[in-house]
Amino acid sequence: MRPLLSRTTEGDRPERIVHLGLGAFHRAHQAWYTDRAADAADWGIVAFTGRSTGLADRLTAQQGVYTLVERAPDGDRFSTVGSIVRAVPGGDVAEFTRMLAHPRTAILTLTVTEAAYQVDPEEIPLLQTAFRVRGESPAATPATVLGRILLGLELRRSNGAPALAIVPCDNLAANGETVRRSLETLAEQVSPELRDWLPTGISVVSTSVDRITPRVTPEETGLVEAATGYRDEAPVVTEPFTDWVLSGDFPAGHPAWSTARFTDDIEPWENRKLWLLNGAHTLLAATGRRRGHTTVARAFTDPAGRAEVEALWDEATRHLPDLEIRAYRTALAARFTNPRIEHRLAQIAEDTLTKLRLRIVPVARRERAAGRPATGCATALAASGLDLAEIDPRLAADDTFHTTVRQMRTP
Numbered sequence: 477m478r479p480l481l482s483r484t485t486e487g488d489r490p491e492r493i494v495h496l497g498l499g500a501f502h503r504a505h506q507a508w509y510t511d512r513a514a515d516a517a518d519w520g521i522v523a524f525t526g527r528s529t530g531l532a533d534r535l536t537a538q539q540g541v542y543t544l545v546e547r548a549p550d551g552d553r554f555s556t557v558g559s560i561v562r563a564v565p566g567g568d569v570a571e572f573t574r575m576l577a578h579p580r581t582a583i584l585t586l587t588v589t590e591a592a593y594q595v596d597p598e599e600i601p602l603l604q605t606a607f608r609v610r611g612e613s614p615a616a617t618p619a620t621v622l623g624r625i626l627l628g629l630e631l632r633r634s635n636g637a638p639a640l641a642i643v644p645c646d647n648l649a650a651n652g653e654t655v656r657r658s659l660e661t662l663a664e665q666v667s668p669e670l671r672d673w674l675p676t677g678i679s680v681v682s683t684s685v686d687r688i689t690p691r692v693t694p695e696e697t698g699l700v701e702a703a704t705g706y707r708d709e710a711p712v713v714t715e716p717f718t719d720w721v722l723s724g725d726f727p728a729g730h731p732a733w734s735t736a737r738f739t740d741d742i743e744p745w746e747n748r749k750l751w752l753l754n755g756a757h758t759l760l761a762a763t764g765r766r767r768g769h770t771t772v773a774r775a776f777t778d779p780a781g782r783a784e785v786e787a788l789w790d791e792a793t794r795h796l797p798d799l800e801i802r803a804y805r806t807a808l809a810a811r812f813t814n815p816r817i818e819h820r821l822a823q824i825a826e827d828t829l830t831k832l833r834l835r836i837v838p839v840a841r842r843e844r845a846a847g848r849p850a851t852g853c854a855t856a857l858a859a860s861g862l863d864l865a866e867i868d869p870r871l872a873a874d875d876t877f878h879t880t881v882r883q884m885r886t887p
């Protein structure tokens with residue numbers, strides 16, 4: 477393994493990719509693919525956190541270089557990743573918009589969680605003001621992901637910079653289309669010039685992304701030092717498996733992401749991953765925690781949890797095309813059983829409502845339309861509903877809600 481502080485010996489990779497939502501997953505996935513590309517020396521990433529400063533500061537102290545731990549059932553493999561040339565706190569909106577507007581910037585990647593793709597109508601007046609006084613240090617800067625991107629794109633448009641590829645890497649179906657629609661909706665209300673520029677100024681790329689990457693614990697930082705001899709304050713732990721399917725154009729090129737797959741029809745890939753992997757995660761997060769489990773591996777190896785997942789998978793499989801589903805399910809079962817990946821159910825249960833809508837409801841609708849009970853989906857919905865009622869007193873006091881949950885548990 478090469479030492480962490482090796483940037484000076486490699487020379488600077490030009491800043492051509494901007495990332496928003498620097499966290500564990502970006503470092504285990506897109507940054508790793510870019511680092512392993514044959515033309516890695518031509519592609520540097522400037523990565524912005526959502527808002528916080530912690531991870532950006534820790535990465536800056538080690539010149540952006542960090543350790544990737546690939547955790548297989550039988551041991552760990554350590555390597556370093558050097559594609560992030562600059563890590564910046566997301567609160568520095570001025571630097572984010574400057575980088576987005578820079579003519580050398582070819583790609584914007586995003587990992588900002590599913591919920592961040594919604595337009596916030598309350599931010600529109602602020603954006604209207606920011607656009608009006610552009611160049612005169614607006615008093616307020618947008619807080620939302622879409623608001624920040626819109627401001628950066630306006631700067632890019634007025635700079636006359638070439639077209640930019642926007643590549644959302646969050647777990648939602650048609651993520652490229654969602655970004656495009658949301659940006660157009662916002663631009664419509666903020667700037668007619670920008671709205672007219674968007675169709676040629678940006679190219680949205682839809683993706684299906686896959687690599688189970690739990691939140692890193694402090695013990696894992698110590699473990700890296702013990703194994704490699706290098707103190708790394710920002711390691712990332714992930715599984716050996718990884719997948720990336722992309723659909724869309726990159727007007728200014730992209731790194732030679734050698735194992736990524738490009739397709740014209742991404743929907744089947746998205747559905748396979750969202751319904752089977754993420755759907756099962758959301759189901760286990762609800763029912764597994766009710767059985768006292770804390771991790772995916774424990775909830776899935778519990779025969780009751782496994783049976784619920786298989787029921788959900790049977791339902792989803794009926795609505796998927798022939799994409800080697802049997803083999804995918806077998807591989808998924810092996811990934812879920814990896815006992816050394818501490819994927820906490822509480823992390824997966826964050827923002828449950830959005831996840832149910834994206835991962836479970838589409839299958840439930842299709843099953844019900846075909847006249848079947850959708851028992852696996854109903855189990856996930858009912859158990860998640862009970863979780864929600866525990867934190868929402870209005871739901872807890874709602875009789876209709878409880879009747880519905882009872883009906884879902886006995887479909």
Ligand SMILES: NC(=O)c1ccc[n+]([C@@H]2O[C@H](COP(=O)([O-])OP(=O)(O)OC[C@H]3O[C@@H](n4cnc5c(N)ncnc54)[C@H](O)[C@@H]3O)[C@@H](O)[C@H]2O)c1
Nearest residue numbers: 497498499500501525526527587588589592646647688689
């Ligand atoms: N971790 C995985 O296994 C995995 C796998 C596939 C896809 N993903 C996608 O990546 C996303 C991030 O996962 P992670 O493991 O890196 O999480 P993380 O918590 O390590 O990092 C999330 C990043 O997104 C930012 N963020 C969150 N909400 C935001 C908001 N509303 N506005 C702006 N920024 C926001 C955070 O500040 C942080 O920088 C997931 O939500 C998911 O959609 C994760």
Ligand SMILES: O=P(O)(O)OC[C@@H](O)[C@@H](O)[C@H](O)[C@H](O)CO
Nearest residue numbers: 647685686687688689754757824
């Ligand atoms: O990251 P989230 O919050 O969208 O969902 C939690 C997990 O289901 C998810 O992170 C999976 O581990 C990931 O999608 C695997 O590729």
